[in-house]
Amino acid sequence: MADTATYRTVWRWHFYAGLFVLPFVLLLSISGAIYLFKPQIDRWEERDYRGLALEGAVSADRQLEAAKAAFPSASFHHYRLPEHSGDAAMVQMGLPDGSLVEVFVSPQAQVLGTLDPADRISNIVARFHGSLMMGDWGDRLVELAASWTIVMILTGLYLWWPRPFRAGGTLWPRFSLKGRALMKDLHRVTGFWIAGLVLLMLASGLPWAGTWGSAFAWARAELGLVEGVQEWSTGAEEAAVATPVGHDHGAEPQAMPAPGLPVRSLPLAAFVQRAEAENMAFPALVLPPHAPQRFGPPTGDVWTVKSEAQNRPLVRAVTYDPRTGAELSRSGFADKHPIDRAINIGIAWHEGALFGLANQIMGLLVALALVALSVLGVAMWLKRRPRGQSGTPSQGRGVSRKFAPIILVLALLLPLFGLSLIAIYLIDRVRTVLVR
Secondary structure, three states: OOOOOOHHHHHHHHHHHHHHHHHHHHHHHHHHHHHHHHHHHHHHHHHHHOOOOOOOOHHHHHHHHHOOOOOOOOEEEEOOOOOOOOOOOEEEEEEOOOOOEEEEEEEOOOOOEEOOOHOHHHHHHHHHHHHHHHHHHHHHHHHHHHHHHHHHHHHHHHOOOOOOOOOOOOEEEOOOHHHHHHHHHHHHHHHHHHHHHHHHHHOOOOOOOHHHHHHHHHHHHHHOOOOOOOOOOOOOOOOOOHOOHHHHOOOOOOOOOOOOOOOOOOOHHHHHHHHHHHHHOOOEEOOOOOOOOOOOOOOOOEEEEEEEOOOHHHHHEEEEEEOOOEEEEEEEHOOOHHHHHHHHHHHHOOOOOOOOOHHHHHHHHHHHHHHHHHHHHHHHHHHOOOOOOOOOOOOOOOOOHHHHHHHHHHHOOOHHHHHHHHHHHHHHHHHHHHHO
């Protein structure tokens, strides 16, 4: 392996990038691995509201009345169809203070219990994964760490490239080795095999990031790249299911129609029946006129039936006339702009929802591999470090000019990475002047 100045400099970049992102990789890998199993976690939280008896079952309107009786000052946001026969229906209500409550009602219209969406395990894990519970500052730290993780992977691939080529230690580890040599093989080979998946994972998470996501949202809206509502949050924003919303958006289906609506409307049960006939992916929601939505403005003067499945290609929505129940519009994944379809597919893959359990297992393996790589990296550093010294890689004379375009492109595509490079350069210049 040629000990060139470029190689030594790239190794130094890889080392310091790894040192910076290590705590973030560990935290985000663990929290991301947990969030992959959101459906299972949510079902466990709702375990007491599933598999109930159907004898004496009543209409959805009776279930809504029970929820409203339990929270008389709350407004009706949506009705979630049971996932399986015998499961409780969930009625989301908006409280006067702007918070939300999920009311679980049995088939016989008995209120079984409630959950605060903000306190759901999966929502807490999601907020930690996105911002480390530190608001905008945490979001920026996570985005910066993700940017440098991309640099760490790219520099790692450069260091991985065999000089000269040999399969052992490149495509598979040489288990005949011992100590640091074996750890180095495991680090190199594992890093190579998961590099593509990790890059895809990081790229699919950028639309959520504060700086990158906000820039993309601006371009999407202001440059006219895509029309329609952006169906993912940006930065440290919490998902609408965990964010207080104005309580004045809920609509009473029959008694208090919004201005412009006919005096009478078909009852909730009529639209629940239509929703059941659609066989939408869980969770399937029925929203009354002017109900708040997770993304975008309130529903308007229509009843809306929609799926909010994590597997976003399955998401679709149908709207109905409140008086006649006639279908007014229908939209699905195929109706979205190709850019939005690509991002939504990436988000579904990122969350482990695109192709079921196999997607969850793949994501879990990638997260575990990242943890293993981090531990191996630290172990190799401690093993090679001379006693009483830092053991950092020696500084090369510089990176070949052929890498300048790559660095420039990365700085433009990853704004926080570019800003951090400028900061590092200025600090280095000031340190050089002070040393002189």
